[in-house]
Amino acid sequence: MTSTPSLDVRGLAYAYPDGHQALFGVDLTIGRGERVALLGPNGAGKTTLVLHLNGILAAGAGSVTVAGLPVGKKHMAEIRRKVGIVFQDPDDQLFMPTVREDVAFGPASAGLRGAALDAVVERALEKVGMAGYADRPPHHLSFGQRRRVAVATVLATEPEILVLDEPSSNLDPASRRELADVLRSLDVTVLMVTHDLPYALELCPRSLVLSEGVIAADGPTREILSDEELMTRHRLELPFGFVPGSVA
Ligand SMILES: Nc1ncnc2c1ncn2[C@@H]1O[C@H](COP(=O)(O)OP(=O)(O)OP(=O)(O)O)[C@@H](O)[C@H]1O
Numbered sequence: 001m002t003s004t005p006s007l008d009v010r011g012l013a014y015a016y017p018d019g020h021q022a023l024f025g026v027d028l029t030i031g032r033g034e035r036v037a038l039l040g041p042n043g044a045g046k047t048t049l050v051l052h053l054n055g056i057l058a059a060g061a062g063s064v065t066v067a068g069l070p071v072g073k074k075h076m077a078e079i080r081r082k083v084g085i086v087f088q089d090p091d092d093q094l095f096m097p098t099v100r101e102d103v104a105f106g107p108a109s110a111g112l113r114g115a116a117l118d119a120v121v122e123r124a125l126e127k128v129g130m131a132g133y134a135d136r137p138p139h140h141l142s143f144g145q146r147r148r149v150a151v152a153t154v155l156a157t158e159p160e161i162l163v164l165d166e167p168s169s170n171l172d173p174a175s176r177r178e179l180a181d182v183l184r185s186l187d188v189t190v191l192m193v194t195h196d197l198p199y200a201l202e203l204c205p206r207s208l209v210l211s212e213g214v215i216a217a218d219g220p221t222r223e224i225l226s227d228e229e230l231m232t233r234h235r236l237e238l239p240f241g242f243v244p245g246s247v248a
């Protein structure tokens with residue numbers, strides 16, 4: 001890899017304040033423009049890892065570097081702009097009276113004003129098919145609509161890396177496909193946490209398996225999903241009748 005990776009995680013370990021250790025030395029590198037799925041069973045540490053990527057949690061040991069910038073107190077504002085996290089629950093992300101204000105929040109805190117700000121908000125909402133909803137209160141929208149607005153709030157900040165925690169959960173099949181179209185159309189590095197293995201195969205050429213707080217596998221998604229022994233060992237199961245090798 002010649003250019004600086006979008007994300008570099010070295011020896012990341014973390015224990016929660018109650019003493020429960022969730023990460024035991026995670027190493028991974030994601031190159032610019034890659035789309036990578038982060039797979040793993042419940043409790044593997046996926047969300048804990050995600051919360052380190054923009055400094056919500058601070059590493060117990062090891063380091064996280066985003067586009068060459070170490071995640072830490074010193075560069076926090078810039079890190080928060082570079083790492084766009086779409087949380088599993090959109091209600092953790094939407095807190096303004098209108099959709100427009102929620103989407104404007106990030107670019108406005110970065111200094112954007114007036115017509116330039118309006119244009120960014122408009123474009124982000126168009127990308128997720130929510131252009132007609134700018135003046136609605138987010139809490140009046142359906143779950144799937146809120147998820148899309150949450151994606152728009154992050155797109156509006158033009159992040160270096162887009163991190164999505166379970167983006168397809170609770171979406172109807174059409175919304176799930178539309179979000180896939182959005183993600184494919186973006187020219188941005190993507191790290192996607194998912195239990196939706198067909199979605200990982202569709203969107204991410206590469207997958208990481210996180211299991212018991214360490215990276216247990218890293219390779220082409222199709223090869224990982226086809227490795228029955230690996231899949232069973234890490235409690236990963238394909239949906240009934242789904243054969244990864246048969247998908248074009
Ligand atoms: N606030 C907390 N305090 C103590 N332990 C926690 C806390 N949050 C998570 N844990 C523990 O850390 C481990 C990793 O949790 P994490 O939420 O990162 O898993 P996950 O891989 O995201 O799982 P899921 O697929 O269910 O979302 C689990 O054993 C969990 O019980």
Ligand SMILES: [Mg+2]
Nearest residue numbers: 046047048165
């Ligand atoms: Mg989680």
